Amino acid sequence: MPTAILAHAESRPGGTSTGKGASLQQINISHESTDSTPVTVREHELVFAEGDAAHQRYDIVDGAVMLFRVLPDGRRQLVELLGPGDMFGLTCASEYDCSAETLVATRLRVSHRLDCSQVPAAICRMCGQLQKKVAELHEHSVVLGRKSAMEKVVSFLLRLASMDTGRRANGHVRLAMTRQEMADYLGLTIETVSRSLSELRRRGLIVFEKADWFHIPDAEAMESLSGDR
Amino acid sequence: MPTAILAHAESRPGGTSTGKGASLQQINISHESTDSTPVTVREHELVFAEGDAAHQRYDIVDGAVMLFRVLPDGRRQLVELLGPGDMFGLTCASEYDCSAETLVATRLRVSHRLDCSQVPAAICRMCGQLQKKVAELHEHSVVLGRKSAMEKVVSFLLRLASMDTGRRANGHVRLAMTRQEMADYLGLTIETVSRSLSELRRRGLIVFEKADWFHIPDAEAMESLSGDR
DNA sequence: CGAAAAGTTGATGGCTTTCAAGTCGTGTGG
DNA sequence: CCACACGACTTGAAAGCCATCAACTTTTCG
Numbered sequence: 001m002p003t004a005i006l007a008h009a010e011s012r013p014g015g016t017s018t019g020k021g022a023s024l025q026q027i028n029i030s031h032e033s034t035d036s037t038p039v040t041v042r043e044h045e046l047v048f049a050e051g052d053a054a055h056q057r058y059d060i061v062d063g064a065v066m067l068f069r070v071l072p073d074g075r076r077q078l079v080e081l082l083g084p085g086d087m088f089g090l091t092c093a094s095e096y097d098c099s100a101e102t103l104v105a106t107r108l109r110v111s112h113r114l115d116c117s118q119v120p121a122a123i124c125r126m127c128g129q130l131q132k133k134v135a136e137l138h139e140h141s142v143v144l145g146r147k148s149a150m151e152k153v154v155s156f157l158l159r160l161a162s163m164d165t166g167r168r169a170n171g172h173v174r175l176a177m178t179r180q181e182m183a184d185y186l187g188l189t190i191e192t193v194s195r196s197l198s199e200l201r202r203r204g205l206i207v208f209e210k211a212d213w214f215h216i217p218d219a220e221a222m223e224s225l226s227g228d229r
Numbered sequence: 230m231p232t233a234i235l236a237h238a239e240s241r242p243g244g245t246s247t248g249k250g251a252s253l254q255q256i257n258i259s260h261e262s263t264d265s266t267p268v269t270v271r272e273h274e275l276v277f278a279e280g281d282a283a284h285q286r287y288d289i290v291d292g293a294v295m296l297f298r299v300l301p302d303g304r305r306q307l308v309e310l311l312g313p314g315d316m317f318g319l320t321c322a323s324e325y326d327c328s329a330e331t332l333v334a335t336r337l338r339v340s341h342r343l344d345c346s347q348v349p350a351a352i353c354r355m356c357g358q359l360q361k362k363v364a365e366l367h368e369h370s371v372v373l374g375r376k377s378a379m380e381k382v383v384s385f386l387l388r389l390a391s392m393d394t395g396r397r398a399n400g401h402v403r404l405a406m407t408r409q410e411m412a413d414y415l416g417l418t419i420e421t422v423s424r425s426l427s428e429l430r431r432r433g434l435i436v437f438e439k440a441d442w443f444h445i446p447d448a449e450a451m452e453s454l455s456g457d458r
Numbered sequence: 459c460g461a462a463a464a465g466t467t468g469a470t471g472g473c474t475t476t477c478a479a480g481t482c483g484t485g486t487g488g
Numbered sequence: 489c490c491a492c493a494c495g496a497c498t499t500g501a502a503a504g505c506c507a508t509c510a511a512c513t514t515t516t517c518g
Contacts, residue, residue: 187374
């Protein structure tokens, strides 16, 4: 596993993102760690990168931070804007799902992840649910903000398919939504959704049986249309 | 305070939303309440509406639920799609920030909101942060999915202004982001952001001093351009 | 002062929406 | 059983909004 910075530098070469002076900051912060004296981070420095091991949580004392994700072709979507009193890096996953960069000089309090072992299970479960929601909403922000109509529809169908995977052994997926609902989820019109589905059907990338059941013969091909590869 | 159903029926007359057979379900659920026997809700029924008092949390046993928000002119944005094992209605606010409707027949376990009084403060604070994030991401989904470029920019400036309110007595707000960052937040290009700002400046709706400080002379007028009125 | 970055403005094109007919599918009633 | 009606979906044509491409201006900073 490369360090945060290297991982970032390698994986997003063409990114619209930060670019410039790299981001040595993170390592420093990592080892300074868990007391309550704030760390100061200069303007436009990376705090952590998407994919980094999620060892810390951060508390903004003052300043401002943006969280963002970048698609492989460089399209970037900011998913959160944070200020004093806000926390970030709260994830139940082992890696951060997005990158964090300061907008202005910022003081951060760094702490270890909480472990839920002595917390009532109900609370713990709720936190997990909330963290999952946040991650999914980040993902959805990228879809809404930065993907084309076809990419949106493809991403949606792949998500449905992966949700159903495990439940249904064969790859047949129930599309239990009207076109209007799909459109309202993806920020499109009903006609655009319909046209996208028709084209996918024409190209053999999805196959419908019984109107609201479909399957994906070639997941590779679909993924190449999702904007995520 | 009207009941959930009435509130919904009144407040969103032109909505693209559910429309049809109304949503008596909610009241029933409300009073059946907090045991562990699941309640069954038929397809396309409203569980609760945006603005309803947030007394319950819901656990999906099986089925599927969508959470959505509707702008005053009827534009709708689905903000979450949920399935078995997912929870919803988790908010720290007193009212739900979006409506919940079943996609298919669904069994729900209903429970009261947890109170945080006997939970460690650190955990409680984290839950609060996560709930706030979820609410903000819902709001941002509406912006990304359903608003025009001008509405996006106006909504963003109003949000900045309201964040800074309290900190700065005069209405002067720091715009500590580049055009590229604003564009990447709003799902636009740098040129479109620039054009929108120029038009707002031309129309006297925002006034810049010192390049990254501005103020809003007429908040009413701005709000009427945000899509939220 | 000069160069580079950030921002603005104009012209053009394309993707998605809008408007308008269609077709399909399902449930009802003759 | 079939005709009909209604809603959901599909398809086409045209318009509009925003992205793209291309200068140009302003600001920043060495």
